[in-house]
Amino acid sequence: TRGYGNDEGGLLFTPVAPNTEDAVITAGGYTSAVVVRWGDPVLPDAPAFDFDHQTGAAQAKQFGFNCDFVTFFPLTSSRGLLWVNHEYTNEFMMFRNITGGDSLTPEQIKVGLAAHGGSIVEIERVGTTGQWKLVRTGARRYNRRITADTPMRLSGPAAGSNLLKTAADPSGTAVYGMLNNCAGGTTPWNTVLTGEENWNQYFIGGNGVPEAQKPYLARYGVSTTTAIPVESRRWDRVQERFDLARHPQEINRFGWIVEVDPFDPTATPIKRTALGRIAHEGATTTLARDGRVVAYMGDDTRFEYIYKFVSKNAYIQGNDRHNRTLLDEGTLYVAKFTGDSPASEIDGTGRLPSDGAFDGTGTWIPLASGGTSHVAGMTAAEVLVYTRVAADKVGATKMDRPEDIERNPITGAVYAALSNNSNRTVANVDEANPRASNRHGQVVEILEQKNDAGATSFTWSLPLVCGDPADPSTYYAGYDKTKVSPISCPDNVTFDPHGNLWIATDGNALGSNDGLFAMPVAGPERGHVRQFLTVPIGAETCGPLVTKDELSVFVAVQHPGEVSGATPDTPASHWPDGGTSQPRPSVVVAWHKLGKKIGS
Numbered sequence: 001t002r003g004y005g006n007d008e009g010g011l012l013f014t015p016v017a018p019n020t021e022d023a024v025i026t027a028g029g030y031t032s033a034v035v036v037r038w039g040d041p042v043l044p045d046a047p048a049f050d051f052d053h054q055t056g057a058a059q060a061k062q063f064g065f066n067c068d069f070v071t072f073f074p075l076t077s078s079r080g081l082l083w084v085n086h087e088y089t090n091e092f093m094m095f096r097n098i099t100g101g102d103s104l105t106p107e108q109i110k111v112g113l114a115a116h117g118g119s120i121v122e123i124e125r126v127g128t129t130g131q132w133k134l135v136r137t138g139a140r141r142y143n144r145r146i147t148a149d150t151p152m153r154l155s156g157p158a159a160g161s162n163l164l165k166t167a168a169d170p171s172g173t174a175v176y177g178m179l180n181n182c183a184g185g186t187t188p189w190n191t192v193l194t195g196e197e198n199w200n201q202y203f204i205g206g207n208g209v210p211e212a213q214k215p216y217l218a219r220y221g222v223s224t225t226t227a228i229p230v231e232s233r234r235w236d237r238v239q240e241r242f243d244l245a246r247h248p249q250e251i252n253r254f255g256w257i258v259e260v261d262p263f264d265p266t267a268t269p270i271k272r273t274a275l276g277r278i279a280h281e282g283a284t285t286t287l288a289r290d291g292r293v294v295a296y297m298g299d300d301t302r303f304e305y306i307y308k309f310v311s312k313n314a315y316i317q318g319n320d321r322h323n324r325t326l327l328d329e330g331t332l333y334v335a336k337f338t339g340d341s342p343a344s345e346i347d348g349t350g351r352l353p354s355d356g357a358f359d360g361t362g363t364w365i366p367l368a369s370g371g372t373s374h375v376a377g378m379t380a381a382e383v384l385v386y387t388r389v390a391a392d393k394v395g396a397t398k399m400d401r402p403e404d405i406e407r408n409p410i411t412g413a414v415y416a417a418l419s420n421n422s423n424r425t426v427a428n429v430d431e432a433n434p435r436a437s438n439r440h441g442q443v444v445e446i447l448e449q450k451n452d453a454g455a456t457s458f459t460w461s462l463p464l465v466c467g468d469p470a471d472p473s474t475y476y477a478g479y480d481k482t483k484v485s486p487i488s489c490p491d492n493v494t495f496d497p498h499g500n501l502w503i504a505t506d507g508n509a510l511g512s513n514d515g516l517f518a519m520p521v522a523g524p525e526r527g528h529v530r531q532f533l534t535v536p537i538g539a540e541t542c543g544p545l546v547t548k549d550e551l552s553v554f555v556a557v558q559h560p561g562e563v564s565g566a567t568p569d570t571p572a573s574h575w576p577d578g579g580t581s582q583p584r585p586s587v588v589v590a591w592h593k594l595g596k597k598i599g600s
């Protein structure tokens, strides 16, 4: 019976109503199950999870904390590999009686280091359904944990530059670990791209760095006046490289897009410096008309920019050796958005201008091509290591927290989630970021010139200006707002095989739980947002993925129970294990109970 009712790719499901349940609630006809939880075994010899007796050694073999980006590589129709990012740790929820970084034991700090990074796990289909479960027996030869200690290599134009050298690594090419990996993507040659996002929070001692380095640290949100920021995990107590006063350039070795080969557990992850150094939400790839690889990237901080990288050489199907060089040479661009309505009509309220749309034109401004800088006064290595400073100099457009950005595989349009920006003021709104005190965010649609991802100019519009549909400052692509699900704080985006846009939210400012939404981007249903599922109390929704066979949706339920003041003695959530259990970040799969295609 599989597939009936949705052969056209229409979205037909009855949406989930906004709620504050401590559960994953799916749309009518669907159900869900946990695939893998924090602490579940990744390596075959992983010890059982024991909340009150975790060790760094155990955690390094178990599924990490705060799962974010999820992607799936089928091995057969009933087996596959799941890649999952582990963005960050919340020590206040992982351990009892924590008052800050100073109160952690060295062993707890080691648990934190090991709970970061990523996991590769083998999963298997349950029967012929859309449900998948963790493989718990057998060799599991692809299974791997990558942590904040895993050896990695820096490659591309900035690798080996003076800015990336430390006392421990005079080559400027060898790094341990990746930090705060948020979203990501895959490449046409079946590797994972994962983005180091808020890596600035792991370092102390910024007040002790050489004066010349301080403006660059400050531009990346690192305190240059405080020795130990209040939010510090004090990792320097276990590894002194996290103290900038002693190792000022260690931080320059974080903030990159990291490429991981999920099919080779011995492969060294590679930090691709050609893609720039920002608070990388992630990177998603597509091909330009001429076969060059294009990676779209957001810098998730208020008033930061949208970027893309275009490789110098073209992708050659089947030529793995060649393809694995593509992300080391190319041009890094930053986006400038120009509105087409008079500035007087962009008044900060979110009211549509008289032409009926927040829209306009844009350009991709080149920053560096290989070893050549396009920015006056900066070398190519400086552009790639201090990318925000370079983008400031060329007049790019400061956006409302650029999160995930991805090209629609059917239409070629590119969609970027702009999460929110409470600091936007009436004085600095523009047509792409038109609301002051923007609590709910918007989605920008970019149409590259001639629908070529390699183009250097584009047109754009805002199909979604999020928030309460009854609020006149919201816009749902002109669709009847009495018929849509309210959406707030778009974060991760993906597409089903029909090109419908799926959006996960983080920080719903409308008072109910976060969730996953779907919306057609073309035809009369454009703008008809429906909520597909909601996640438990305190959680955000990450890593949405609709499988190619359209039987399954994977989501990462990140930080369930993360509510101000919650501790292991007073948990705010008991998801997923129920009873009096501690909340555990977990990946969930949802499927239709009758085996219908996702969206039916």
Ligand code: FEO
Binding pocket: 087, 182, 183, 197, 281, 300, 403, 491, 506
């Ligand atoms: Fe880690 Fe931008 O969400």
Ligand code: CA
Binding pocket: 182, 183, 281, 403, 404, 491, 492, 542
């Ligand atoms: Ca995200």
Ligand code: CA
Binding pocket: 339, 340, 341, 353, 355, 356, 357, 358, 359, 360, 431
């Ligand atoms: Ca306009």
Ligand code: CA
Binding pocket: 491, 506, 540
């Ligand atoms: Ca997020």
